[in-house]
Amino acid sequence: MPPQSFSRLPGFRDFVPGELALRNHVFETWRRVATRYGFHEYDGPPLEPLGLYVEKSGAEIVGQLYNFDDKGGRRVALRPEMTPTLARILAERSRGMPKPIRWFSLPQLFRYERSQRGRLREHFQLNVDIVGESGVAADAEVLAVAVDAVRGLGLGEDDFVARVNDRRLVTRVLTAVGVAADRHADCLAVIDKAGRAGPDATGASLRALGLDAGAGDTLGSLIADGTWEHMKQRFADVPAVLEAMRPLAEHRAILDAMGLGGYVQFDFTVVRGLAYYTGIVFELFDRAGELRAICGGGRYDRLLELVGGEPLPAVGFGMGDVVLTELLRDRALVPAEAPACDCYIVWVGDEERTLGMSVGHRLRESGCRVMYSLRSQGLGKQLKAANRAGAAYAVIIGPDEAASASATVRDLRTGAQDTRSLESLIEHGPGGDRATSLGSGTGPPSRGGRAERKAT
RNA sequence: GUGGGCGUAGCUCAGUCGGUUAGAGCGCCGGAUUGUGGUUCCGGAGGUCGCCGGUUCGAAUCCGGUCGCCCACCCCA
Numbered sequence: 001m002p003p004q005s006f007s008r009l010p011g012f013r014d015f016v017p018g019e020l021a022l023r024n025h026v027f028e029t030w031r032r033v034a035t036r037y038g039f040h041e042y043d044g045p046p047l048e049p050l051g052l053y054v055e056k057s058g059a060e061i062v063g064q065l066y067n068f069d070d071k072g073g074r075r076v077a078l079r080p081e082m083t084p085t086l087a088r089i090l091a092e093r094s095r096g097m098p099k100p101i102r103w104f105s106l107p108q109l110f111r112y113e114r115s116q117r118g119r120l121r122e123h124f125q126l127n128v129d130i131v132g133e134s135g136v137a138a139d140a141e142v143l144a145v146a147v148d149a150v151r152g153l154g155l156g157e158d159d160f161v162a163r164v165n166d167r168r169l170v171t172r173v174l175t176a177v178g179v180a181a182d183r184h185a186d187c188l189a190v191i192d193k194a195g196r197a198g199p200d201a202t203g204a205s206l207r208a209l210g211l212d213a214g215a216g217d218t219l220g221s222l223i224a225d226g227t228w229e230h231m232k233q234r235f236a237d238v239p240a241v242l243e244a245m246r247p248l249a250e251h252r253a254i255l256d257a258m259g260l261g262g263y264v265q266f267d268f269t270v271v272r273g274l275a276y277y278t279g280i281v282f283e284l285f286d287r288a289g290e291l292r293a294i295c296g297g298g299r300y301d302r303l304l305e306l307v308g309g310e311p312l313p314a315v316g317f318g319m320g321d322v323v324l325t326e327l328l329r330d331r332a333l334v335p336a337e338a339p340a341c342d343c344y345i346v347w348v349g350d351e352e353r354t355l356g357m358s359v360g361h362r363l364r365e366s367g368c369r370v371m372y373s374l375r376s377q378g379l380g381k382q383l384k385a386a387n388r389a390g391a392a393y394a395v396i397i398g399p400d401e402a403a404s405a406s407a408t409v410r411d412l413r414t415g416a417q418d419t420r421s422l423e424s425l426i427e428h429g430p431g432g433d434r435a436t437s438l439g440s441g442t443g444p445p446s447r448g449g450r451a452e453r454k455a456t
Numbered sequence: 457g458u459g460g461g462c463g464u465a466g467c468u469c470a471g472u473c474g475g476u477u478a479g480a481g482c483g484c485c486g487g488a489u490u491g492u493g494g495u496u497c498c499g500g501a502g503g504u505c506g507c508c509g510g511u512u513c514g515a516a517u518c519c520g521g522u523c524g525c526c527c528a529c530c531c532c533a
Contacts, residue, residue, distance in 0.1 A: 010524065063457090064531090081533090109533080114457085116526065118533080125533060193531095272532095283532095293533065320533025348491055383493035398491055412493070 011121025078110035091309030099132030129316030140254035163267035226268030339390025348398030393430035
């Protein structure tokens with residue numbers, strides 16, 4: 001039998017060091033931002049009882065579940081989203097917790113769907129939720145985290161926007177234009193896909209729902225021009241609608257005060273697909289409109305109760321790594337890979353090898369990242385390897401140095417070199433200041449920092 | 457799940473009215489260079505042309521199937 005070859009499962013990713021570095025960069029930014037807002041990180045199992053999703057999530061999610069029966073006959077599924085896990089955890093333990101609960105997580109999620117750009121069968125998400133606070137300040141706070149999580153990666157107002165709406169407002173508008181309550185869900189679906197379907201198809205869909213011409217025209221014009229001002233004018237004499245606009249006005253005022261108003265835009269067509277949202281909803285998109293949603297979220301005040309917990313209002317979002325990473329690549333915001341080595345030990349002949357490894361190890365014990373050649377090589381080869389490893393210094397040990405318990409330290413950037421005692425080298429580090437091993441490259445990424453990676 | 461496009465070296469791709477040893481650039485390895493790197497020059501390795509089958513004297517090239525990737529629908533991170 002010839003050896004069998006195994007390829008990666010479709011929709012799954014390998015993270016070789018360069019790609020893992022980018023993933024870690026995103027994760028670190030997410031954690032830094034969420035922590036800055038006072039959120040605590042949690043996690044749960046990647047495998048959950050199938051019922052947790054079947055009962056609560058819609059048929060959409062259930063059709064995409066990775067599920068199977070385990071050896072104990074339990075029906076289980078890989079988690080397709082984090083919110084049910086959060087709800088399950090809190091249903092059990094929220095009663096004793098001070099409210100509001102501010103939690104975030106970076107779960108890997110799984111959905112069996114056909115993969116395409118921005119959509120895989122596995123992805124990581126930043127999930128941020130505030131549970132136990134119904135005020136609109138919590139909605140604004142959560143959206144601010146989402147915006148800052150993206151801003152922290154170097155993207156700005158020109159790159160992305162949060163489109164915001166309120167489920168309650170849409171309901172009031174539908175009622176105001178005369179749509180029967182039992183038609184609301186269908187209407188939401190039409191509004192949701194209006195941007196993709198275009199005005200003609202949308203008009204046809206609305207007529208197919210049996211809306212009269214007046215209602216259809218009003219909705220059509222709101223979809224075509226769903227600005228805040230337009231809404232105010234159109235419903236100036238409908239108190240029910242004006243009242244329903246108040247939470248969003250306050251929401252916007254808070255974000256303006258935070259200096260994030262430029263990232264927020266009212267959009268009547270953002271209603272979001274699934275059922276559990278009850279109030280303000282939002283999605284983050286790239287401004288160019290080339291990619292799928294970066295992030296989606298909103299208020300879900302009923303969910304915890306539905307899962308058997310105490311009735312607690314909640315608001316949160318999920319932000320996926322796949323689309324966001326594509327956007328970073330497009331905008332050249334992927335930071336150059338940091339070198340893994342501070343100091344490369346070079347020995348002239350095999351006789352100096354044990355001394356070199358001894359010095360190298362003592363430098364490592366003081367925190368310096370040290371590499372050296374694992375086989376016999378000429379000096380030129382070793383320096384070449386040092387250069388490629390990104391080392392700032394080469395420590396050269398030959399017969400002369402060995403005889404005098406010293407080493408030649410070469411600054412690989414400037415080419416300057418001097419000879420000093422091994423004792424001094426180990427005590428002060430190759431840079432002479434003991435600082436070479438710490439604090440390198442933690443600044444924010446700069447544009448154009450990607451392609452130049454192989455400047456060597 | 458439905459429809460369309462595309463699969464040639466590690467990467468980006470060229471090569472098809474069917475023709476004998478399948479190419480380039482980059483990357484990788486080695487040498488020039490046995491006490492001094494980045495440049496340059498020279499050399500080398502690496503391919504069952506996604507896979508299976510069919511047509512043919514002959515298939516990377518044509519046909520069928522299959523798998524994978526991409527795009528659209530659907531929906532969403």
